[in-house]
Amino acid sequence: MLLASVAPRGWNQQNMVVVAKLDQMYLDSFDAERQIFSPRQLDSISRDVQKTFNRVTPMNFLAAISVPNFSRAFQTTAQNQTLVNEANVACALERYRAAHGDFPEALDLLVPDFIQKLPVDLIGGQPLHYRRISSDNFLLYSVGWNETDDAGVSVRRENGYVDPNEGDWVWNPVQEKK
Secondary structure (H helix, E strand, O other), X not given: OHHHHHOOHHHHXXXXXXXXXXXXXXXXXXXXXXXXXXXXXXXXXXXXXXHHHHOOOOOOHHHHHHOOOHHHHHHHHHHHHHHXXXXXXXXXXXXXXXXXXXXXXXXXXXXXXXXXXXXXXXXXXXXXXXXXXXXXXXXXXXXXXXXXXXXXXXEEOOOOOEXXXXXXXXXXXXXXXX
């Protein structure tokens, strides 16, 4: 890029500082030890990033075009990992049902015979929500990006896809459109 080669070196370095600070803010929104995301913190960071780039200057021009949408990437990662965690628990639930003829009353009964450790909800770090509905049906869900327990109800967009911002992230691969 011509601008980067002719611009004063200090501008390039200032842009690197902006990128490093923003990257660190995003990294701080994920607690790797507890493996939980903070949607509120990520949303706040996104607003700060927008403010930072509302006025593009030589000191942030390169940063503005090089900083990816980490907030959306983190949300997608959290939602996909939640589905993986829910799938692991669902498999353990099915193994329990095969052994006992019924789903357990609580997820704790799966440990250690059917799953070594129960995953936590990546949003907030609490246990995944579970309810045995009948001998052949259960409800398993995460509170989702809105950090609110919507009683296992997911929200669908007009196109039929689950809205990742609203409602719970429910394990039900054949869930009907609402």
